[in-house]
Amino acid sequence: MKTIHLDGHEIPFEDGQTVMDCALAADKPIAHLCHLPGYTPYGSCRLCTVKIDGRFSSACTQPAREGMQVESETEELKEMRLGILRMLFVEGNHYCPSCEKSGSCRLQHAAYNAGMLDPHYRPFYPKREMDASHPDILIDNDRCIFCALCVRASRDVDGKAVFDISGRGLATRLVVNSKSGLLVDTDISVEDKAVHVCPVGAILVKGRGFEVPIGMRLYD
Amino acid sequence: MPSIQEHADLLIERMGNRPLQILIEIQRRFGHVPDDAIGQLSTRLHIPFSRIVGDVEFYALLSREPKGDYAFLMSDNITDWMQGSRVLFSRLSKNLGNHASLSNTSCTGMCDQGPALLVNGLAVPNLSASRIDAIADLVKRSIPVSSWPEEFFRVESNLKRQSWLFDDWQGPHLKGEDLLQALQDCALRGRGGAGYPTAKKWNACREAKGEGRYVVCNADEGEPGTFKDRALLQHRADRLFEGMALCADIVGAEHGILYVRGEYRYLEDHLKEAIARWSRPGFEIELHWGAGAYICGEESALLESIEGKRGIPRVRPPFPVTHGLFGMPTVVDNVETFCAVAAIASGGEKAFRSLGTEKSKGTKLLSISGDCVKPGVYEFPFGVSVEALLAECEAKDALAVQVGGAAGTCLDKTEFGRRIGFEDLPTSGSIMIFNASRDMSEAALNFARFFADESCGFCTPCRVGTSLLAEALESATRGGEAVSEIENLNIVLRASHCGLGLSASRAVMDMLKKFPEHFAAGRAALEGR
Ligand SMILES: Cc1cc2nc3c(=O)[nH]c(=O)nc-3n(C[C@H](O)[C@H](O)[C@H](O)COP(=O)(O)O)c2cc1C
Ligand code: SF4
Ligand code: SF4
Numbered sequence: 001m002k003t004i005h006l007d008g009h010e011i012p013f014e015d016g017q018t019v020m021d022c023a024l025a026a027d028k029p030i031a032h033l034c035h036l037p038g039y040t041p042y043g044s045c046r047l048c049t050v051k052i053d054g055r056f057s058s059a060c061t062q063p064a065r066e067g068m069q070v071e072s073e074t075e076e077l078k079e080m081r082l083g084i085l086r087m088l089f090v091e092g093n094h095y096c097p098s099c100e101k102s103g104s105c106r107l108q109h110a111a112y113n114a115g116m117l118d119p120h121y122r123p124f125y126p127k128r129e130m131d132a133s134h135p136d137i138l139i140d141n142d143r144c145i146f147c148a149l150c151v152r153a154s155r156d157v158d159g160k161a162v163f164d165i166s167g168r169g170l171a172t173r174l175v176v177n178s179k180s181g182l183l184v185d186t187d188i189s190v191e192d193k194a195v196h197v198c199p200v201g202a203i204l205v206k207g208r209g210f211e212v213p214i215g216m217r218l219y220d
Numbered sequence: 221m222p223s224i225q226e227h228a229d230l231l232i233e234r235m236g237n238r239p240l241q242i243l244i245e246i247q248r249r250f251g252h253v254p255d256d257a258i259g260q261l262s263t264r265l266h267i268p269f270s271r272i273v274g275d276v277e278f279y280a281l282l283s284r285e286p287k288g289d290y291a292f293l294m295s296d297n298i299t300d301w302m303q304g305s306r307v308l309f310s311r312l313s314k315n316l317g318n319h320a321s322l323s324n325t326s327c328t329g330m331c332d333q334g335p336a337l338l339v340n341g342l343a344v345p346n347l348s349a350s351r352i353d354a355i356a357d358l359v360k361r362s363i364p365v366s367s368w369p370e371e372f373f374r375v376e377s378n379l380k381r382q383s384w385l386f387d388d389w390q391g392p393h394l395k396g397e398d399l400l401q402a403l404q405d406c407a408l409r410g411r412g413g414a415g416y417p418t419a420k421k422w423n424a425c426r427e428a429k430g431e432g433r434y435v436v437c438n439a440d441e442g443e444p445g446t447f448k449d450r451a452l453l454q455h456r457a458d459r460l461f462e463g464m465a466l467c468a469d470i471v472g473a474e475h476g477i478l479y480v481r482g483e484y485r486y487l488e489d490h491l492k493e494a495i496a497r498w499s500r501p502g503f504e505i506e507l508h509w510g511a512g513a514y515i516c517g518e519e520s521a522l523l524e525s526i527e528g529k530r531g532i533p534r535v536r537p538p539f540p541v542t543h544g545l546f547g548m549p550t551v552v553d554n555v556e557t558f559c560a561v562a563a564i565a566s567g568g569e570k571a572f573r574s575l576g577t578e579k580s581k582g583t584k585l586l587s588i589s590g591d592c593v594k595p596g597v598y599e600f601p602f603g604v605s606v607e608a609l610l611a612e613c614e615a616k617d618a619l620a621v622q623v624g625g626a627a628g629t630c631l632d633k634t635e636f637g638r639r640i641g642f643e644d645l646p647t648s649g650s651i652m653i654f655n656a657s658r659d660m661s662e663a664a665l666n667f668a669r670f671f672a673d674e675s676c677g678f679c680t681p682c683r684v685g686t687s688l689l690a691e692a693l694e695s696a697t698r699g700g701e702a703v704s705e706i707e708n709l710n711i712v713l714r715a716s717h718c719g720l721g722l723s724a725s726r727a728v729m730d731m732l733k734k735f736p737e738h739f740a741a742g743r744a745a746l747e748g749r
Contacts, residue, residue: 044679044680046715083708083709084715090684121688146677164270165274165530166273168676169673169674169683169687179255
């Protein structure tokens with residue numbers, strides 16, 4: 001049996017698995033946002049950054065190799081992760097108390113686990129437009145963290161190409177595939193996987209507001 | 221006059237399935253990329269509309285909005301600042317009518333003859349107050365850029381020191397297995413910065429499985445302060461193509477691509493002629509243009525760009541030698557690397573081995589700019605000391621030397637004995653000199669802003685962290701308590717996906733450590749700007 005070492009634990013892996021895959025299988029999860037089992041590894045959020053044989057790397061993209069020494073829960077890496085989470089919070093507009101996703105948001109959950117008490121950095125307060133054009137689906141761009149899970153789901157699962165990431169640097173933005181730039185003019189439907197993979201409250205199904213009471217949600 | 225759609229159709233017929241290259245042509249023709257053209261491309265090439273929008277919004281030299289008949293982009297490198305670009309910027313902005321636009325762009329590679337700007341994508345170096353006034357007058361009189369005085373667009377090569385790489389070698393010609401062996405014996409390492417052994421890369425590509433193979437020359441040359449590849453493209457294009465063909469022969473490729481940064485568009489006719497003159501049966505070279513994105517110099521982002529996408533660095537592994545352009549095994553090498561191969565192959569091998577140091581054989585082209593009498597391109601054997609460089613380019617009173625561009629290392633006086641080479645100061649060739657009158661906090665701020673502008677935006681630490689770094693530096697130069705913040709950002713940036721984010725804080729950290737007094741004193745200069 002081939003194994004890697006994760007924070008001193010010996011963890012088995014099979015060829016083709018990433019460090020993230022085998023850590024999850026062994027119930028030794030590494031914090032992550034843009035990763036979702038079954039989707040092409042992407043590596044953009046960097047939350048799963050670990051130190052492998054002395055070098056930083058994202059666990060979700062790194063193929064496991066026999067004898068790898070992987071550090072994850074060290075002070076250094078915790079500081080990095082806290083910094084990354086804070087960056088995600090200040091970059092967008094995240095008002096958790098009034099967000100429908102509050103309680104089942106993976107960003108909020110990760111921040112809680114990392115012991116994040118304040119955003120630390122100066123908030124950017126970006127001006128991003130909401131797309132409420134579609135009768136069933138809402139895009140609240142204020143909360144998008146550019147993880148491209150919706151892009152991957154639409155392309156790889158739904159067989160469509162509804163979403164894309166555009167722009168660059170801080171001007172990076174989520175776009176939808178229509179000439180008007182509006183969701184209503186795309187071929188999306190509310191059953192699409194792309195509508196349901198968003199780790200934050202950026203893509204929401206309309207009319208579901210507060211269906212599950214706060215306090216009873218996934219991570220409450 | 222053909223409609224926008226018809227024009228797009230013509231380009232597709234002429235240029236085939238090369239979306240980014242077509243977008244660049246549309247930008248040149250219309251001064252922007254109209255949505256109708258995006259729609260036509262999307263329909264004809266079967267690419268989602270949103271993906272083409274993604275391209276246009278990614279590349280700095282493309283825009284969805286019209287930018288007027290005269291779109292000016294002022295080169296904004298620290299060397300441009302030192303040559304007075306910021307004063308010239310406001311001078312020009314005061315005298316432009318409303319059919320012109322003006323903003324900044326990253327280093328245009330004219331540091332030895334700056335300040336420089338781009339007008340409708342064409343470089344105008346050697347700016348002075350009088351040249352700016354002349355330009356403003358041409359705009360006022362609505363003279364089209366094509367009728368502007370030719371001398372405005374004249375770019376000098378400033379070749380100050382040529383040796384091995386430029387010599388006419390007349391030896392027995394090596395190719396195939398013999399050449400690969402020679403490259404290994406010479407221990408030739410890539411000249412683009414990372415220094416990977418060339419023979420090892422080519423061998424890995426040759427042995428990889430794939431239906432086709434590609435040889436790609438990286439002439440993106442975006443590192444601030446670098447302009448040596450420009451000189452090679454101008455004066456040794458044949459040698460470059462020879463090197464690419466020798467590589468193609470070894471790895472079994474039939475296609476070569478030369479990817480040149482858009483800022484070097486003035487070389488277009490010259491390069492097209494050189495390619496036509498050179499062309500060989502069995503190996504064709506295609507010219508691709510960049511469109512304003514430093515990240516496209518990173519090899520996997522460059523491949524994405526050739527494929528017509530946004531320049532986002534790929535997940536690695538797999539590496540380009542096994543999964544490169546369109547998934548095929550691909551060699552990506554710097555211009556200077558291919559030229560060095562061609563020189564080794566045609567008789568320069570022995571001389572190469574006698575030059576340089578133990579771990580860094582041969583010579584290195586250096587682009588020297590900043591405070592010196594003779595800025596330009598210099599070829600030195602590896603192992604040359606910084607001191608020797610300074611003497612040669614007549615830099616008096618140097619306070620600091622930035623080696624390796626914005627992503628490189630900043631040296632103070634005590635370190636001028638250090639040597640260029642993989643064992644001490646590895647560099648793609650950018651050398652920027654600062655004399656005692658300079659405020660290093662300005663350089664730090666300039667570099668931090670450069671990375672914030674050029675971050676591709678893919679990963680969190682770099683997308684957000686580079687902007688936070690620039691902001692923290694602004695308060696540091698005003699005497700704020702930002703140093704611990706910068707140290708924190710330096711840690712978080714190490715989680716970045718690629719070399720851009722990983723090196724974004726290096727020079728800044730060097731400067732803070734070596735010139736602390738500049739970071740409070742910077743206040744006056746900043747406020748007086
Ligand atoms: C942000 C970034 C920018 C780069 N820019 C360039 C460039 O402009 N030219 C270049 O040759 N290599 C550049 N590189 C290095 C390339 O990724 C690659 O290592 C190089 O082209 C390989 O060629 P060589 O082995 O001949 O040096 C860059 C790397 C990074 C991370
Ligand atoms: S909308 Fe949601 S799933 Fe899509 S990129 Fe943004 S955060 Fe990710
Ligand atoms: S480090 Fe910067 S340039 Fe590199 S992938 Fe991340 S955001 Fe893009």
